[in-house]
Amino acid sequence: MAMHSNSGTFNQVSDAPQNNNFAFALTSLTSLFFMWGFITCLNDILIPHLKGVFDLSYSQAMLVQFCFFGAYFLVSLPAGAIVKRLGYQKGIVLGLVIAAIGCLCFYPAASMHSYQVFLMALFILASGITLLQVSANPYVSMLGDAKTASSRLTMTQAFNALGTTVAPFFGALLILNEAADALSAQASAEAVQMPYVFLAAMLLGLAAIFAWLKLPNLSPVEEDEKAQDDGSAWQYRHLVLGAVGIFVYVGAEVSIGSFLVSFFADPNIAGLEESQAAKYIAYYWGGAMVGRFIGAAVMQKIAAGKALCFNAALAVILILVAVFSSGTLAMVAILLVGLCNSIMFPTIFSLAIQGLGKHTSQASGILCLAIVGGAIIPLVQGLLADSVGVQPAFILPIFCYFFIAYYGLSGSKVKAIAK
Numbered sequence: 001m002a003m004h005s006n007s008g009t010f011n012q013v014s015d016a017p018q019n020n021n022f023a024f025a026l027t028s029l030t031s032l033f034f035m036w037g038f039i040t041c042l043n044d045i046l047i048p049h050l051k052g053v054f055d056l057s058y059s060q061a062m063l064v065q066f067c068f069f070g071a072y073f074l075v076s077l078p079a080g081a082i083v084k085r086l087g088y089q090k091g092i093v094l095g096l097v098i099a100a101i102g103c104l105c106f107y108p109a110a111s112m113h114s115y116q117v118f119l120m121a122l123f124i125l126a127s128g129i130t131l132l133q134v135s136a137n138p139y140v141s142m143l144g145d146a147k148t149a150s151s152r153l154t155m156t157q158a159f160n161a162l163g164t165t166v167a168p169f170f171g172a173l174l175i176l177n178e179a180a181d182a183l184s185a186q187a188s189a190e191a192v193q194m195p196y197v198f199l200a201a202m203l204l205g206l207a208a209i210f211a212w213l214k215l216p217n218l219s220p221v222e223e224d225e226k227a228q229d230d231g232s233a234w235q236y237r238h239l240v241l242g243a244v245g246i247f248v249y250v251g252a253e254v255s256i257g258s259f260l261v262s263f264f265a266d267p268n269i270a271g272l273e274e275s276q277a278a279k280y281i282a283y284y285w286g287g288a289m290v291g292r293f294i295g296a297a298v299m300q301k302i303a304a305g306k307a308l309c310f311n312a313a314l315a316v317i318l319i320l321v322a323v324f325s326s327g328t329l330a331m332v333a334i335l336l337v338g339l340c341n342s343i344m345f346p347t348i349f350s351l352a353i354q355g356l357g358k359h360t361s362q363a364s365g366i367l368c369l370a371i372v373g374g375a376i377i378p379l380v381q382g383l384l385a386d387s388v389g390v391q392p393a394f395i396l397p398i399f400c401y402f403f404i405a406y407y408g409l410s411g412s413k414v415k416a417i418a419k
Contacts, residue, residue, distance in 0.1 A: 022143045025215045026152065029143075031206065032092065032136050033156045036129045037163025038170075039099070039199065041257070043068055043122075044281050045171030046192070048261040048274050049179055053189045054115045058262070058390070059382035065254055067119045069374030071126035072133075076368045079134040089215050091135030096207035099128025103200035110189040128203075134368075143216065154296055154346065161289030165282050170195070172278035180275055233359035233366060241411040242352020246370035248400035249344050251377025252315075255397055256337055257284060258378050262390050263334065268326045269391070280331070284338035291342025299343065308347045308408030315340040315401040323394050334394070344404060351412040 043064055051061035083091040102125025109117035140156050141149040178191035233239050264270045264277035272280075299307050318340065321333035353363045377396065384393035 022216060025213075026140065026143050026156070028210070028213060028215070029136055029140055030156050030159045032096075032132055033160040034163040035203065035206065036099075036132055037160035038167045039125065039129065039163075040068070041164035041167035041281070041285055042171050044257045044260065045168060045175055045278050046122075047258050048265075048278075049175055049188075049192070050115065050118060051262075052179070052274075053185050056115070057382070058259075058385035058393075059379060060115075062258060062378045062382035063119055064122060065258055065378040066375045067123045068126040069250070069254065069372055071123050072130050073369055073372035073375065075127045075130040076134065076371075077365065079131040080365065082131065083135050087217065088135045088139040089210065089213075089217070091131060092139075093207050093211045095128045095131030095135060096203050096210065097128070098131060099125050100200040100203035100207065102126070102128055103196040103203065106196035107193050110191075110193050113186055113189050151296075154292065157346070158289060158292055161285060161292060164285035165289055168278050168281035168285070172275045176275035176278050180273070231359065233356055233363040236356060236359070236363075237415045238354065238412050239352050239356065239363050239366065241407055242348055243366050243370040245348040245352070245404055245407045245411070246345070246367050247373035248377070248403050249341075249348060249373070250371050251373030252397035252400035253341050253344075254374040255378040255381045256334065256394070257281060259381065259385065259390055259393070260284060260334070262385075263322075263394075264331060266390060269330050270327070280335065283335045287336065287338030288342045291339045295343035295347075299347075304347050304351055305408045305412050307343060308351070308412075309405045310408075311340040311343060312401045312405035312408060316398050316405070319394055319398050319401070323391055323398075330391075337397075340401075348404070348407065348412075351407075354412075355414045 047061050047064050050056065050064065051058070054060075079091075079095075082094070086094065102121050102123075105117065105121030105124055109121050137153065140152050144152060174195045175191050179188040182188035182191060260281050261274055261277045264272045264280055265274060270277070295307065315337050318333045318337050322330045322337075325333070349367055352367055353360050356363050377400065381393050381396045384396055
């Protein structure tokens, strides 16, 4: 999952000797995008695993995403304040340390066999990742020429997508295979201990490296207070609708990913064992990665709004096929939705902040809060799955994509709301 966040306006530093330094800094930052993509995607493996271990309903299992994406909503604004105080580099180090503490909390959670402690560990982990997002995204966009900022973000986000593509294999191998061989629920819960201790070690290693690296010191500059008082980003209809677009998009993408293992385990679809089904999640997220490269080329020729509308309409058709068919056809259709998702986040984000001038940083903050859709929509789909079954519950993301198609077609037109 690729997410952007900006805070404040920035000093642009661009003298020649520093450009080499920028290249090194960018390479280092790319590893962070990979790590948080990897960790976020592991939730899709954790959900079916914890559902089995603790004998949960679908809606209870979706509390994994609720705690994870709820952290984005609660921590985004405090994280912005922390980054303003500490600067980007220290913000990154602190984010890595907090995420590592969250990973380590999985150990006692499994030993105590407590779902509540697992959820607390996920919230701490996600809080660290939120702080990373708020530090790293604007930092990447500042490392070099402003004109090429979006292509730099797209490049680093391709590595984020690589993380989400690799994670399901890691999770299937180390968590679900171990769990399948375990004789008791307690032993099955403990299958997550070593993978997350390993992740904690990697995060602490990265924190040490980022504390030691000499990165260009770019700091957010305070905006002119008077300029901020004059109007607000909320006055722009295309921004408000864009925030709804981000909410339903992240919600739909996360919902689909969260239910894939259960969907493929359904005897009418593929009847796969969980550890086998988990590997197919890589195709869903891998589609998003491939689509990003294709989208970057195509969107130089086609208007962003039209491309968004086309992808959303295609997603609606594919999900309808997945809901009303069975076997391989349903399986392929739902995986192809990943390809449609590829361009949506950056496209909605850039359309929503178009023409906002001095309100852009406020708008970015609003759009980041809208990521909370990833907490709420999977929970609603979980309630649906409990009452009508996993396959019919996929009707919910269809409504999300309908809204995104409308936004691409007309909702994204730049308009201020009349006072």
